[in-house]
Amino acid sequence: xxxxxxxxxxxxxxxxxxxxxxxxxxxxxxxxxxxxxxxxxxxxxxxxxxxxxxxxxxxxxxxxxxxxxxxxxxxxxxxxxxxxxxxxxxxxxxxxxxxxxxxxxxxxxxxxxxxxxxxxxxxxxxxxxxxxxxxxxxxxxxxxxxxxxxxxxxxxxxxxxxxxxxxxxxxxxxxxxxxxxxxxxxxxxxxxxxxxxxxxxxxxxxxxxxxxxxxxxxxxxxxxxxxxxxxxxxxxxxxxxxxxxxxxxxxxxxxxxxxxxxxxxxxxxxxxxxxxxxxxxxxxxxxxxxxxxxxxxxxxxxxxxxxxxxxxxxxxxxxxxxxxxxxxxxxxxxxxxxxxxxxxxxxxxxxxxxxxxxxxxxxxxxxxxxxxxxx
Numbered sequence: 001x002x003x004x005x006x007x008x009x010x011x012x013x014x015x016x017x018x019x020x021x022x023x024x025x026x027x028x029x030x031x032x033x034x035x036x037x038x039x040x041x042x043x044x045x046x047x048x049x050x051x052x053x054x055x056x057x058x059x060x061x062x063x064x065x066x067x068x069x070x071x072x073x074x075x076x077x078x079x080x081x082x083x084x085x086x087x088x089x090x091x092x093x094x095x096x097x098x099x100x101x102x103x104x105x106x107x108x109x110x111x112x113x114x115x116x117x118x119x120x121x122x123x124x125x126x127x128x129x130x131x132x133x134x135x136x137x138x139x140x141x142x143x144x145x146x147x148x149x150x151x152x153x154x155x156x157x158x159x160x161x162x163x164x165x166x167x168x169x170x171x172x173x174x175x176x177x178x179x180x181x182x183x184x185x186x187x188x189x190x191x192x193x194x195x196x197x198x199x200x201x202x203x204x205x206x207x208x209x210x211x212x213x214x215x216x217x218x219x220x221x222x223x224x225x226x227x228x229x230x231x232x233x234x235x236x237x238x239x240x241x242x243x244x245x246x247x248x249x250x251x252x253x254x255x256x257x258x259x260x261x262x263x264x265x266x267x268x269x270x271x272x273x274x275x276x277x278x279x280x281x282x283x284x285x286x287x288x289x290x291x292x293x294x295x296x297x298x299x300x301x302x303x304x305x306x307x308x309x310x311x312x313x314x315x316x317x318x319x320x321x322x323x324x325x326x327x328x329x330x331x332x333x334x335x336x337x338x339x340x341x342x343x344x345x346x347x348x349x350x351x352x353x354x355x356x357x358x359x360x361x362x363x364x365x366x367x368x369x370x371x372x373x374x375x
Contacts, residue, residue, distance in 0.1 A: 035071035062090035064274035095350035098328020106311020108216035127204040149179030150193040170259040194263030225269035241332020252332035277346035336362035
């Protein structure tokens with residue numbers, strides 16, 4: 001069964017073998033090993049990727065697969081920069097990961113929850129006494145699960161060019177707006193809700209949000225490519241971001257994403273994002289009970305499951321296999337992270353195009369790999 005929040009989003013094909021990288025669990029480093037899936041499996045993946053590249057007019061596509069006792073495979077298709085004909089390097093090029101940033105923030109929140117430094121079920125006014133009265137009784141669990149009634153973007157807010165130096169100032173965009181509904185009444189997706197989550201995290205722990213993500217996620221997992229997308233981050237190996245309009249590729253408008261670090265503001269390479277996903281596929285980085293708490297569906301007040309936990313959607317595929325993960329849409333980026341914990345499999349697809357029609361590409365790659373495991 002395909003979840004409605006999965007984003008439905010040929011040039012040149014560049015193969016890049018993954019090198020050995022270091023992975024840090026809670027206690028000890030563990031190495032990822034370069035994986036050769038074999039000619040037949042790679043050919044099947046190439047076939048669906050090349051077809052979707054053509055059908056979706058992708059400038060470039062980065063794929064990363066982590067599977068079976070920390071084996072990793074990556075491949076790049078097309079270009080990081082069309083004008084310069086610069087091929088995608090899935091180990092090095094940074095894409096906008098969009099709303100997968102919510103999963104990254106959730107991992108930091110989970111680490112602080114395990115340390116006992118933050119409670120998901122108390123009113124946020126416990127940590128943020130100056131928040132508006134109608135928001136004070138909301139909990140982090142409700143806000144992060146899109147059950148709090150916080151609104152999403154309006155008008156041209158998605159294209160904001162206002163620069164913020166902290167995560168509290170952007171709250172003024174929405175924090176005084178009336179809630180859309182009573183908490184728990186229904187599910188309504190909100191990136192701004194995660195901006196509020198990040199502000200509460202800062203106030204609870206007294207560490208800047210970006211530093212928290214670095215301390216809780218990037219550093220322990222050795223994810224050197226997981227970075228906040230600064231407007232002037234020219235030192236990063238970012239791909240060029242594109243729109244496809246009137247049958248031509250155009251460079252995306254310049255935006256400033258500092259209003260939504262937590263919900264949609266991070267960059268990452270396909271490889272490092274797959275390594276991040278693999279850290280959640282089994283206990284170690286987080287306790288099993290914490291992984292279950294964050295990836296299990298919440299429910300509305302009337303008991304209807306939302307298919308969303310805390311920073312992760314979840315469901316089952318057509319063969320009944322459980323998955324969790326997230327998709328993302330950014331200015332110049334379309335992304336997907338899917339994790340099959342019981343099958344020990346993570347698939348990442350990152351595309352440098354706004355609103356790319358992916359036709360569930362990451363899930364289709366997963367299906368090809370899992371079908372091969374059955375045979």
